[in-house]
Amino acid sequence: xxxxxxxxxxxxxxxxxxxxxxxxxxxxxxxxxxxxxxxxxxxxxxxxxxxxxxxxxxxxxxxxxxxxxxxxxxxxxxxxxxxxxxxxxxxxxxxxxxxxxxxxxxxxxxxxxxxxxxxxxxxxxxxxxxxxxxxxxxxxxxxxxxxxxxxxxxxxxxxxxxxxxxxxxxxxxxxxxxxxxxxxxxxxxxxxxxxxxxxxxxxxxxxxxxxxxxxxxxxxxxxxxxxxxxxxxxxxxxxxxxxxxxxxxxxxxxxxxxxxxxxxxxxxxxxxxxxxxxxx
Amino acid sequence: xxxxxxxxxxxxxxxxxxxxxxxxxxxxxxxxxxxxxxxxxxxxxxxxxxxxxxxxxxxxxxxxxxxxxxxxxxxxxxxxxxxxxxxxxxxxxxxxxxxxxxxxxxxxxxxxxxxxxxxxxxxxxxxxxxxxxxxxxxxxxxxxxxxxxxxxxxxxxxxxxxxxxxxxxxxxxxxxxxxxxxxxxxxxxxxxxxxxxxxxxxxxxxxxxxxxxxxxxxxxxxxxxxxxxxxxxxxxxxxxxxxxxxxxxxxxxxxxxxxxxxxxxxxxxxxxxxxxxxxx
Numbered sequence: 001x002x003x004x005x006x007x008x009x010x011x012x013x014x015x016x017x018x019x020x021x022x023x024x025x026x027x028x029x030x031x032x033x034x035x036x037x038x039x040x041x042x043x044x045x046x047x048x049x050x051x052x053x054x055x056x057x058x059x060x061x062x063x064x065x066x067x068x069x070x071x072x073x074x075x076x077x078x079x080x081x082x083x084x085x086x087x088x089x090x091x092x093x094x095x096x097x098x099x100x101x102x103x104x105x106x107x108x109x110x111x112x113x114x115x116x117x118x119x120x121x122x123x124x125x126x127x128x129x130x131x132x133x134x135x136x137x138x139x140x141x142x143x144x145x146x147x148x149x150x151x152x153x154x155x156x157x158x159x160x161x162x163x164x165x166x167x168x169x170x171x172x173x174x175x176x177x178x179x180x181x182x183x184x185x186x187x188x189x190x191x192x193x194x195x196x197x198x199x200x201x202x203x204x205x206x207x208x209x210x211x212x213x214x215x216x217x218x219x220x221x222x223x224x225x226x227x228x229x230x231x232x233x234x235x236x237x238x239x240x241x242x243x244x245x246x247x248x249x250x251x252x253x254x255x256x257x258x259x260x261x262x263x264x265x266x267x268x269x270x271x272x273x274x275x276x277x278x279x280x
Numbered sequence: 281x282x283x284x285x286x287x288x289x290x291x292x293x294x295x296x297x298x299x300x301x302x303x304x305x306x307x308x309x310x311x312x313x314x315x316x317x318x319x320x321x322x323x324x325x326x327x328x329x330x331x332x333x334x335x336x337x338x339x340x341x342x343x344x345x346x347x348x349x350x351x352x353x354x355x356x357x358x359x360x361x362x363x364x365x366x367x368x369x370x371x372x373x374x375x376x377x378x379x380x381x382x383x384x385x386x387x388x389x390x391x392x393x394x395x396x397x398x399x400x401x402x403x404x405x406x407x408x409x410x411x412x413x414x415x416x417x418x419x420x421x422x423x424x425x426x427x428x429x430x431x432x433x434x435x436x437x438x439x440x441x442x443x444x445x446x447x448x449x450x451x452x453x454x455x456x457x458x459x460x461x462x463x464x465x466x467x468x469x470x471x472x473x474x475x476x477x478x479x480x481x482x483x484x485x486x487x488x489x490x491x492x493x494x495x496x497x498x499x500x501x502x503x504x505x506x507x508x509x510x511x512x513x514x515x516x517x518x519x520x521x522x523x524x525x526x527x528x529x530x531x532x533x534x535x536x537x538x539x540x541x542x543x544x545x546x547x548x549x550x551x552x553x554x555x556x557x558x559x560x
Contacts, residue, residue, distance in 0.1 A: 081509060082509065083509045083512050083513045083516065084513050084516065084517070085512075085513070085516050107474055109500075117473075117477055119470075119474065145462075146460075148460065150460075151460055153509075153513070154456055154457060154459070154460055154513060154517070155457055155460075155462070155467075155470070157453075157456065157509060157510045157513045157514075158452070158453030158454070158456040158457045158467065158471075159453055159470065159471055159474050159475075160453075160510060161449050161452040161453040161456065161510055161514075161523070161524050162446065162449035162450045162452070162453045162471050162474075162475050163449070163474070163475060163478050164449065164505070164507060164510070164524065164527050165445045165446060165448055165449025165450075165452065165523055165524065165527060166442065166445060166446035166449055166475060166478065166479070167478075167481070167482075167485065167527075167544070167547075168445055168526070168527040168530060168547065168551075169441050169442035169443070169444065169445025169446055169449075170442045170445075170482050170485065171485070171489075171530070171545075171547055171548040171551050171552075172438070172441040172442070172445065172551050173437075173438030173439055173440075173441040173442045174438070174486065174489060174548060174552075175548060175551040175552035176434055176437065176438040176441065177434060177435055177438045178552055179434070180426075180428065180430075180431055180434055180435075182425075182435070183486070183490050184485070184486035184487075184489040184490050184548075185483070185486040185487065185490050187435075187438065187486065188482040188483045188485070188486035189483070190399075190435070190439065191438075191439055191442050191482055192479055192480055192482050192483065193397075194387055194399065194439050194442075194443070195439075195442050195443060195446060195479050195482075196476060196479045197397055198443050198446065198447075199446070199472055199475050199476045199479065200472055201447070202447075202450050202468040202471055202472050202475075203465070203468045203469070203472065205447065205450065205451070205464070205468070206454065206463070206464035206465040206467065206468035207464075207465065209451075209454060209464040210463050210464050210465050220389075225444070227444060229361060229362065229363045229433075229437060230437045230440060230441055230444070232363050232365075233363040233364050233365070233433065233434060233437045234437075234441075236363065236364065236365050237364070237434070238554075239551055239552060239554070240530075240550060240551045240552075240554035242526045242529060242530065242550075242551070243441070243445055243523075243526045243527060243530070243551070244441050244444065244445065245526070246448070246522045246523045246525070246526035247444050247445060247447075247448040247523060249522060250448060250451070250520075250522065250523070264447070265451075267447075267448065267451055268451040268454060268455060268464075270520060270522075271448075271451050271452050271455040271519055271520045271522070271523070272451075272454075272455035272458055272519060272520075274518075274519070274520035
C-alpha cells in the first residue's frame, strides 16, 4: 500500500521521499521524483507532509517516537489501520509534538489507488485537510468526515463490517451448496447478480432506521425473516451455522421483546442498543 | 406472493383457479382468466398443474392431506419456503400419491415476479419441469438444478445466507457510525457503492475455494483480515459485536490451526468443515 501511495503522488509530480523498515523495498519506484532514505528522521525532515502507512497503531509509535522532535510544524497523515480510539490517541500524541494530525481510512486495495473507485476517508485537523487536499486527492475520492480524529477509522471499520459479513455469508452459502456437489464458482455466478441486486436495499433500511418507526407498512416482518430454515438446513448439511445463527440471534432478540410484526430493519436495534433491546 | 404468481400466469393467457385460506383474497385478480374457489379439492381438480405457495412445509401438508386422492396424475409445484429435508419429504409424499413433484425457490419479492431480475430455482421431477417450463418461465428465469427435490431449497437458502449476512453487516456498520452522530442514510450512501464494488470478489474467492490451494499468492492473508480492530471498535462504541465476532471466529479457527499466512478465503473451511478445521 505504501508503494501505491508513493508511486501515485510521485507520478503526479510531487517530490517524494520514502522509507521502509526493510531497506531497498523502494525498488522500482520512479527514481526521477522519489528518493529512498534509510533514516526515519531524514524521511520526516524531507517534507512538510509526512504520510505513515504501517502495520498497526503500535508500529506508528515505535517508528516515530524516536523522532518526535522532528515532527513540529509538520502534518502527519496516518493511513495505518487503527481503531477509532487509537486514532484519537495518535492525534493527541501528534498535537503534543506540534504536528497537525489527519487520520485516513483507505477503502481500497493497492491496485485501486489513484484510479476510479478509490476512496480514502479523512478526519482530524481541518486546516491540514484543506492545505493538503489536492495532494490527498491524487489517491482517490477524499471526503473529510470531521475533526474527531477517530471518525475515519470508525467509518472505515463500519464499511468493512458490511463487506466482511457479506463475504462470510457468501462462504456460508458456498459451503451449503457444496454439500450437493455444486461448485463455489457456479454458486458465485448466481450469487453475484442476486446479492448485487439486494445492495441498494441499504437505502430503504436506512430510511426506516433513521425514521425510527419499524412498523412502516410494506416491510418484510422479523417473524418472516427469522432464518430458522437456514440454520436448520445448515445443521442438516453439516455446515457450521455460526454466521447465520448470529444474524438469527439479532432477529430473535427483537421478536422475544414483542416486536415480531415489525420490519426486518429492527434487527439493527439489537446491535445499536444491545442492553436495552428487550425494553424498547 | 400467491397473488403475484396467479396474476402473472393469468395475464399470460393461462386459465387459473385460485384458492386462499381466507376466502375473497383473490379480490382484484383478472376475472376474465382467474376463478376463485372456496374448496381446496376444487382448486386441485381444476388443473393438471397445481402450484402451492403457503407459509411453511407443515401448512402444505395441512392443506393437501385431506385431498391426496385428487393429486394422482397431476404436477405439484411447491414454492413454499422449506428446508431441503422438508422438500425431499414432500417429494416422497407427493410421489406416494401419484403426483410429480417440483420444488421451487423464489429469489424475488412479489413486485419482481414476471419482470427483469426475477429468478425461481427448481429441483425435482425432470419430466414435470420440461412439461411445465414454458408456464414457469412466466414468473422469471427458471433454472433446473437437478432431480434431488431439496436442491432448490438448499440453493435458495444459500443465496439468502449471503443476503442476510450482508444486511446484518450493514446494520452493524450503521450502528457503529451512529455513535458518532452519522445517519444510516449517509452511511448507506457510501456503503452501497463500496459494497457493490466488492460483490464480484465472490468469483475470485470461488476460484480459490474450488482450486483448494489457499496459499495462492496475491490474496489478503487471514492474519491481516482478523477483524480485531472491528470487534474492539464495536465494543468501545457500545455496539453488540455478535455478527463481526462470528466472522472473526471463522478466521481465528484457521489461524489457530496454523494457516494464518493463507488467504482470507480459507475462512470458508471453518464453515464447510467445522469439525476437521484444526486438522487440515
